[in-house]
Amino acid sequence: MKKSKVSNGVYWVEIPESDLRILCGSPADTIKHLMRRGFVTKTERDGVAYETGPNAILLSDVSIQNGEFANLAEFPVLQMFYRQGMIIPGHPNNTGRRPIILGAEDQIDAQREYIYRGNYGLISEEELRAAGLSRKTAKEYMRIKTIFAFGTIRRPDEMIDFRVIHTEPEEIVPGVTIERVALNTFRISAGSETEEVSLDLARNEHYEPPYGLGQNKIKPEYFSVVHTGEGDGWDTDRPCMASIVVFQGRVYLIDAGPSVIHSLNSLGISVNEIDGIFHTHAHDDHFAGLTSLVRADHRIPYYATLPVRHSVMKKLSALMSFPEEQFEEFFIPHDLELDRWNMIDGLEVKPVFSPHPVETTILFFRALWEDGYKTYAHFADICSFAQIERFSDDSSPVARHLIDTVRENYLTPVDIKKLDIGGGMIHGVAEDFRDDQSNRIVLSHKADPLTPTEKEIGADTSFGMTDILIRTTKGGFEHHVFRLLQANFPGAPEHELAMLANGNARTMTIGSILSKKGSTADSVYLLLNGLMEILDTEHAVQNTVTAGTMIGERNCLFGLPVERTYRAASFVRMLEISGRMYRSFIERSDLTASMKEHLDRKYFLEGTYLLGDRISGVAHIAIAQEMVRQEVSRGDEIVPEGSVILLASGRIEYRCEDRKVGSLEPGDSFGEAEIIGDGAFHVTYTAKKKSSYFSIPYETLRQIPVVRWKLLEQYNRRMRSFRPAQAV
Numbered sequence: 001m002k003k004s005k006v007s008n009g010v011y012w013v014e015i016p017e018s019d020l021r022i023l024c025g026s027p028a029d030t031i032k033h034l035m036r037r038g039f040v041t042k043t044e045r046d047g048v049a050y051e052t053g054p055n056a057i058l059l060s061d062v063s064i065q066n067g068e069f070a071n072l073a074e075f076p077v078l079q080m081f082y083r084q085g086m087i088i089p090g091h092p093n094n095t096g097r098r099p100i101i102l103g104a105e106d107q108i109d110a111q112r113e114y115i116y117r118g119n120y121g122l123i124s125e126e127e128l129r130a131a132g133l134s135r136k137t138a139k140e141y142m143r144i145k146t147i148f149a150f151g152t153i154r155r156p157d158e159m160i161d162f163r164v165i166h167t168e169p170e171e172i173v174p175g176v177t178i179e180r181v182a183l184n185t186f187r188i189s190a191g192s193e194t195e196e197v198s199l200d201l202a203r204n205e206h207y208e209p210p211y212g213l214g215q216n217k218i219k220p221e222y223f224s225v226v227h228t229g230e231g232d233g234w235d236t237d238r239p240c241m242a243s244i245v246v247f248q249g250r251v252y253l254i255d256a257g258p259s260v261i262h263s264l265n266s267l268g269i270s271v272n273e274i275d276g277i278f279h280t281h282a283h284d285d286h287f288a289g290l291t292s293l294v295r296a297d298h299r300i301p302y303y304a305t306l307p308v309r310h311s312v313m314k315k316l317s318a319l320m321s322f323p324e325e326q327f328e329e330f331f332i333p334h335d336l337e338l339d340r341w342n343m344i345d346g347l348e349v350k351p352v353f354s355p356h357p358v359e360t361t362i363l364f365f366r367a368l369w370e371d372g373y374k375t376y377a378h379f380a381d382i383c384s385f386a387q388i389e390r391f392s393d394d395s396s397p398v399a400r401h402l403i404d405t406v407r408e409n410y411l412t413p414v415d416i417k418k419l420d421i422g423g424g425m426i427h428g429v430a431e432d433f434r435d436d437q438s439n440r441i442v443l444s445h446k447a448d449p450l451t452p453t454e455k456e457i458g459a460d461t462s463f464g465m466t467d468i469l470i471r472t473t474k475g476g477f478e479h480h481v482f483r484l485l486q487a488n489f490p491g492a493p494e495h496e497l498a499m500l501a502n503g504n505a506r507t508m509t510i511g512s513i514l515s516k517k518g519s520t521a522d523s524v525y526l527l528l529n530g531l532m533e534i535l536d537t538e539h540a541v542q543n544t545v546t547a548g549t550m551i552g553e554r555n556c557l558f559g560l561p562v563e564r565t566y567r568a569a570s571f572v573r574m575l576e577i578s579g580r581m582y583r584s585f586i587e588r589s590d591l592t593a594s595m596k597e598h599l600d601r602k603y604f605l606e607g608t609y610l611l612g613d614r615i616s617g618v619a620h621i622a623i624a625q626e627m628v629r630q631e632v633s634r635g636d637e638i639v640p641e642g643s644v645i646l647l648a649s650g651r652i653e654y655r656c657e658d659r660k661v662g663s664l665e666p667g668d669s670f671g672e673a674e675i676i677g678d679g680a681f682h683v684t685y686t687a688k689k690k691s692s693y694f695s696i697p698y699e700t701l702r703q704i705p706v707v708r709w710k711l712l713e714q715y716n717r718r719m720r721s722f723r724p725a726q727a728v
Helices: 030-036 074-083 105-120 125-130 135-148 260-266 306-320 324-329 385-390 397-410 452-457 477-488 494-501 553-558 579-588 592-606 617-626 672-676 705-722
Strands: 002-007 010-015 020-024 042-045 048-051 056-058 100-103 161-164 170-173 176-182 185-190 193-198 223-229 242-247 250-254 276-278 300-305 331-336 342-344 347-353 361-369 372-379 416-420 440-444 466-470 504-508 513-515 523-529 532-536 541-545 565-568 572-578 628-632 643-649 652-656 659-664 683-687 691-697
Touching (some): 010 193, 100 105, 125 135, 161 170, 300 306, 300 347, 477 494, 541 592, 553 592, 572 579
Parallel strands (some): 020 056, 100 161, 250 276, 300 331, 416 440
Antiparallel strands (some): 242 250, 513 565, 532 541, 652 683
8 A cells, every 4th residue: 555645635545456546635636736746647558548547536524624625526537537538438448447436425415416517517408498598599508418428417426436434444445445533534444554644734734736837927908818827627737728807907817727826826916806707617627716716805796698607506506515596695696698798897798609518608808999899709618610510410400500600609800819729529629710810819728739730820828928909008006006095094085095195116026025023114005916925923823915905004103013024925016105104194184093993903803814814904994893892701601693703812612512622712713603504503602711802793704705715614624523423
């Protein structure tokens, strides 16, 4: 038996004698880590080339760790099905043996439905009609889906062997067993050999991307396209196909693949700066990053056609184990009309149907300028013309018209066209666009380098490169600064804010230190773009603040030394305000007395896990205003009553059904069980010594998706500790 670490929270356990290869943990992009580490290699049998790889997956007991999703098994399963050949008819590796997925019952149930929806999207004419399609169109879509599915739509249990793991040994294959020895810790045994695997991440540990991107600085233009992904789900060196559209200072994502936060960090963009996402379809290489976008401090507008949104909602609700209706608590849905230009704050977008196993649209974007419209087309995912002809049905006018329209739409000339040329049954090929009259064609969604033939048709590009459709003639910098100052100082006179806005603009590269713990502050900074890391190892603080955050206020206003180190976590742009000017502004606005408690509260929030990481200073202002400080004596019970509690000092013990479960220290939070739980457990919180805490109404926090996400993670972990071990 051989155990190897693949990446943070992911291990490989191989038992050659039993032909068993277990992937332990499956966060985003895990299959790429396996490829980089050599656990997936090319081989050949009976003249057929294919890949090796895992044939079993062990799921994490907790679906969320440190804000990131731990179980995204779709692409490892697809690798087993298609690249290993375990499901392909007539393939030498299709022996009847099914991939095995192991884990807790609730995680098994979630993965079963998530993989099902990832394979097929909407799975009946009734679901398609509920998504707004006519009876004829729904019937035609289902016919195409069935062709993609080798003739029939199959439940996951027909293709995958799901096994629930308990505390007693469960036989995986003859002679090999697995058992849970603690939450998220498992023992695998084969004969006299055993290995233990823990899938837990440390407090400040995160799942790693499989590639490095370096640091990139983008210049905002009036209308431009930033290329943020040219690879596919198997490309070990690049993110999956994606782009960012910048229009009039607003930043829109097109799709959200795995490690999207890593891409944004590399560009110096925080998730809180995203103004919306346009979504093409629900395959993981375009979808998995949605689980990261819920970590914003506001609900991000979500733009897609109704069939795409329904498909995405069903898959995301399965993955996150919440009702589909809760999608609107993390995103703001805006349904786009198919085949029409939809106006989004001056930017026009037209979604067009593209044949694919799940509901998919390609997207056209345009903006009006002096000499007419400038247009960008984002084609992910498409089919080759040869594959499209397989869908034709001479007996059906609907089918013929649909196929002819798809081909015509694909060849629409535009200024810039980004193409999926991944090939195979479900992706496009460059040759189909040899005579395309678009001004510039960018070839994407392919792991291998472009061939000479492909280079004759289009260009490749690299991460962070920008195509400009309309240049900016004057920057929106001043407006952006003024808007952030207004959010930090609501009600302040405009002429006073204009004085602050006239400070110096500074740019910092990643790793640069703005101020060190213990130093003296003589300036206040307003973070305009990028990410700033807060570090205080003595008190275990390691958080990141985003655009809109004021830094150094307490230090300049009250002469305090800097208590935490501030370090650029990306390219950063900030406004520097001299300490003297800032103090004069506060004094003239008669704010000095009220600022003391307000800034103390903001400082406390920045140091907590729940409300300190990736939440803007503007959001901290709203929370600080709603916080109510209270004190309790030893032995007093604290009842949350619809609030989240942040412990400021002292120690709290919590018990479930008269059984001690754990203790909480300053900075910890509780109360989530009473808010988002199902009432299955009665939890009590008792002060073990004199303590103080802040009570924050849940209604204040429920509007902040990243906080809801963290509360859900906290609840899931504690819920498992409430249960007897055998019930995990």
